Amino acid sequence: MLAIIVFKHPLRAMSPEMGGIIQAIALTAYAAEADSQQAIAAGFGQYITKPVEPAKLLQAIANLIYSCSNLG
Numbered sequence: 062m063l064a065i066i067v068f069k070h071p072l073r074a075m076s077p078e079m080g081g082i083i084q085a086i087a088l089t090a091y092a093a094e095a096d097s098q099q100a101i102a103a104g105f106g107q108y109i110t111k112p113v114e115p116a117k118l119l120q121a122i123a124n125l126i127y128s129c130s131n132l133g
Contacts, residue, residue, distance in 0.1 A: 084125040088111060091110070
């Protein structure tokens with residue numbers, strides 16, 4: 062069972078224009094489809110299972126940066 066704790070920080074409650082979007086990648090050893098869905102539902106932008114190849118992690122980071130640049 063995957064346990065995800067998403068901190069309820071005031072920044073996360075802000076509008077995107079005020080900086081409320083915080084991109085994060087869930088990096089975990091839990092590889093079930095339900096775990097992936099739970100992580101995405103909790104607010105993670107992407108979900109990667111360990112062990113992770115460095116190139117895959119870098120690509121995930123690049124994807125989040127690209128998606129942030131297209132928000133505005």
